[in-house]
Amino acid sequence: MAAKSRNLSIAKRGLMSFETIMWAFTRLSALGMYVLIIFGLIGALIMGARRNMNFADVMRWAFMPNVTHVENTNLPDTTPWASPLWKLTASALLVIAVGHGVHGLVVIADDYIVTARGRQIVRILSGVMILSMIGIGLYLIWTS
Amino acid sequence: MGLKRDVSLMTALRYKGQGPFLTYILHRIGGLGMAVFISIHLLASFLGGSGGRFVNNIYQNWAFQIFIFFCVLFHAINGLRITILDLFPKLIEYHRQAITIEWAAFLAIYGFAVFNIIRTALGG
Known part of the structure; x- marks a missing residue:
């Protein structure tokens, strides 16, 4: 017989501390990325991926719907793939993914960097990384 | 104070730790792999030139x-499994079964992806 769960419900845990908020952000941003990835997947199938792209190409597009990711496929015309809708989708995915990913890196770094000074440096570097990656990513998405 | 580990390598x-520990380690390796790759890929695409093309090739x-x-x-x-179990804590009792389902889904999707990548590489 399975042991009774001793885990608290989300309501009982509370969402007051920064760490708890980021814990929730990590889970909810993962779900947000799933929604955007499935949206990209459905969009690719509607725009003709089934006949002109292989599975790996479709996955590459779904994980980042940027037109440069379908340039090496057999698509006769990639104009619909570069529409503002897909640029907005890619931008949303980029912002969520960078926030999710950089926070994940901070969590891993905290397991190995235990001094207050070290952790402060990690947080400054993570802030720089978030801003630079989002800036570069948005530039690439909107100029491609 | 420096980091002290109580166990040897x-x-x-x-x-x-068996299955759950394996997924924990692979989740970190996968996350780090993506963070490193995507950062380099973004920088290479942004800088362009022969260096950028070399990296993207x-x-x-x-x-x-x-x-x-x-x-x-x-x-x-694996992240979807973690999210589902964390948002519905009563399911944590069945985390080993969830890991089995996760591996089945992963092997099916990843196997199909690898098959297609190799088939394309061989000119199929």
Whole structure:
């Protein structure tokens, strides 16, 4: 017989501390990325991926719907793939993914960097990384 | 104060965390792999030139794609399991069954992706 769960419900845990908020952000941003990835997947199938792209190409597009990711496929015309809708989708995915990913890196770094000074440096570097990656990513998405 | 580990490297490697520990480690490896790759890929695309093309050509190589697809798909599927179990804590009692389902889903999707990558690399 399975042991009774001793885990608290989300309501009982509370969402007051920064760490708890980021814990929730990590889970909810993962779900947000799933929604955007499935949206990209459905969009690719509607725009003709089934006949002109292989599975790996479709996955590459779904994980980042940027037109440069379908340039090496057999698509006769990639104009619909570069529409503002897909640029907005890619931008949303980029912002969520960078926030999710950089926070994940901070969590891993905290397991190995235990001094207050070290952790402060990690947080400054993570802030720089978030801003630079989002800036570069948005530039690439909107100029491609 | 510096970091102190109470176990040796060999003891750590012999740790019998089994399935859940394996997914924990692979989740971190996948996440780190993606963070490193995507950062380099973004910088290479932004800087362009022969250096940027060289880096992005490595990315388009079939062997690298097999690696990065492992990172992305395992992290995504394992992350979905973690999210579901964390948002519905009563399901944590069944986490080993959830891991079995996760591996079945991962192997099916990843296997199909690898098959297609290799078939494309061989000109199929």
